[in-house]
Amino acid sequence: DAKTTQPNSMESNEEEPVHLPCNHSTISGTDYIHWYRQLPSQGPEYVIHGLTSNVNNRMASLAIAEDRKSSTLILHRATLRDAAVYYCILRSSNAGNMLTFGGGTRLMVKP
Amino acid sequence: DTGVSQDPRHKITKRGQNVTFRCDPISEHNRLYWYRQTLGQGPEFLTYFQNEAQLEKSRLLSDRFSAERPKGSFSTLEIQRTEQGDSAMYLCASSLKMRLAGSGNEQFFGPGTRLTVL
Numbered sequence: 001d002a003k004t005t006q007p008n009s010m011e012s013n014e015e016e017p018v019h020l021p022c023n024h025s026t027i028s029g030t031d032y033i034h035w036y037r038q039l040p041s042q043g044p045e046y047v048i049h050g051l052t053s054n055v056n057n058r059m060a061s062l063a064i065a066e067d068r069k070s071s072t073l074i075l076h077r078a079t080l081r082d083a084a085v086y087y088c089i090l091r092s093s094n095a096g097n098m099l100t101f102g103g104g105t106r107l108m109v110k111p
Numbered sequence: 112d113t114g115v116s117q118d119p120r121h122k123i124t125k126r127g128q129n130v131t132f133r134c135d136p137i138s139e140h141n142r143l144y145w146y147r148q149t150l151g152q153g154p155e156f157l158t159y160f161q162n163e164a165q166l167e168k169s170r171l172l173s174d175r176f177s178a179e180r181p182k183g184s185f186s187t188l189e190i191q192r193t194e195q196g197d198s199a200m201y202l203c204a205s206s207l208k209m210r211l212a213g214s215g216n217e218q219f220f221g222p223g224t225r226l227t228v229l
Contacts, residue, residue: 101153
């Protein structure tokens with residue numbers, strides 16, 4: 001799987017929007033962009049995924065750059081429960097089924 | 112609770128002992144994965160099953176590690192002759208194979224088994 005680059009950590013205030021960036025300049029045409037998050041002392045949980053178009057679900061929005069070399073996970077109103085490590089993962093539809101996690105971004109939410 | 116469950120949640124063992132972990136996936140999921148996570152790092156893939164067949168193994172899975180999924184339901188991960196470097200969180204995940212490639216296949220993770228090797 002192609003590599004992703006994320007900031008090590010970010011801070012946000014409660015009830016404000018959060019934009020978590022991810023760079024994936026070597027993305028290929030068959031790569032889907034997946035986001036997972038891991039709350040303290042829990043296993044990772046799926047957040048959202050997309051291919052080319054922006055995506056919304058009940059947890060977050062995913063904005064994908066037109067050239068697909070970067071994407072942004074948007075939490076519209078951060079809560080204290082959103083404090084977690086957020087992982088941006090590229091997953092090829094042609095490759096194996098494992099998830100290749102990088103270091104992720106540790107999001108801290110201040111009350 | 113219909114999520115992925117893992118047992119035990121914590122295991123402390125002495126170097127050289129064997130340990131076995133169990134994972135019960137979501138009942139209709141045909142794919143099951145094992146990952147290992149050390150402190151401060153993202154999870155690393157170990158192996159995956161589709162039904163009872165073990166289809167992929169990472170180079171991280173040394174010959175001291177063995178995983179089984181005998182009836183395509185629960186899975187076990189055994190580590191023989193444990194070493195201090197095996198201390199980690201062992202995560203299990205399951206998913207449902209979709210007909211359309213890339214259409215989600217989101218993985219659902221269990222809470223993990225934390226192994227400490229003294």
